[in-house]
Amino acid sequence: MNISVTKLGKHIGAEVTVRNTAALYDEQTAREVLDALEEHTVLVFRELHLDDAAQVAFSRKLGEVVILGSSAARPGNPYPEIFKVTLNKDDNRIAEYLKGTFFWHIDGATDEIPTKATLLTARRIADDGGDTEFASTYAAYEELSAEDKQRFERVRVVHSLEASQRPVRPNPSAEEVKAWRARPPREHPLVWTHRSGRKSLVLGVTASHVVGMSEAEGRALLDRLLEWATRPDFVYRHHWRVGDLVIWDNRGALHRALPYDFDSPRLMHRTTLVGDEPIQ
Numbered sequence: 001m002n003i004s005v006t007k008l009g010k011h012i013g014a015e016v017t018v019r020n021t022a023a024l025y026d027e028q029t030a031r032e033v034l035d036a037l038e039e040h041t042v043l044v045f046r047e048l049h050l051d052d053a054a055q056v057a058f059s060r061k062l063g064e065v066v067i068l069g070s071s072a073a074r075p076g077n078p079y080p081e082i083f084k085v086t087l088n089k090d091d092n093r094i095a096e097y098l099k100g101t102f103f104w105h106i107d108g109a110t111d112e113i114p115t116k117a118t119l120l121t122a123r124r125i126a127d128d129g130g131d132t133e134f135a136s137t138y139a140a141y142e143e144l145s146a147e148d149k150q151r152f153e154r155v156r157v158v159h160s161l162e163a164s165q166r167p168v169r170p171n172p173s174a175e176e177v178k179a180w181r182a183r184p185p186r187e188h189p190l191v192w193t194h195r196s197g198r199k200s201l202v203l204g205v206t207a208s209h210v211v212g213m214s215e216a217e218g219r220a221l222l223d224r225l226l227e228w229a230t231r232p233d234f235v236y237r238h239h240w241r242v243g244d245l246v247i248w249d250n251r252g253a254l255h256r257a258l259p260y261d262f263d264s265p266r267l268m269h270r271t272t273l274v275g276d277e278p279i280q
């Protein structure tokens, strides 16, 4: 084995140590990391200090890497795969939109195929706050009662950008609402049956309403399930150190950033792996 893996949470999270960092880009290491990711959903590499070239190279070993947004692909940017996660508008023109990340969500939940996994390297951290929390949606499903499992089997939920932005901007302008609605909502089953045979719950701030239920009844169900899915038992909370690399399997986790000062220099360099498994 090129890596050693130590469990962090009861249901989610493991710390990974690479025995020989020169072996980080080996096929075997990539296989071991992907297996550990499937098993633990969140992997923490403490103070790995990957630079952009190394993060992109390592990400490519794990899968196909997404290029996010047209600004990233501008000429002269050597690493269009790197997305800068920060509230600082000088570093990221859509910083405002990122305030949605303070709410539990699954990346790409309004897409047919959500992203597979995300890698974050901490470049600058917040003085106060800014931890990231991950909740296992596998455990949230597995620990349901047999009765609830059966009851939820056919439930379908509509996810939308609008639902995810309403808590960030409770009093939007007509123009903002129009822009949100330009992104079509998407209906998903509540229970995602994966190719592996495992099942997980599809929840989060993007969840707008439940098909065939009154708005109030659907909201009550979604709120109750989100509370269930994010109880401490199912959560790993990461307190960042500069240089940490964290990878999470977006198919089996909800995540959120804990609040930090809007003037904070906190900066994460993110790479994202293309999804290959529709929610079904």
Ligand SMILES: [Fe+2]
Pocket (backbone or CB within 6 Å): 101, 105, 106, 107, 255
């Ligand atoms: Fe996210």
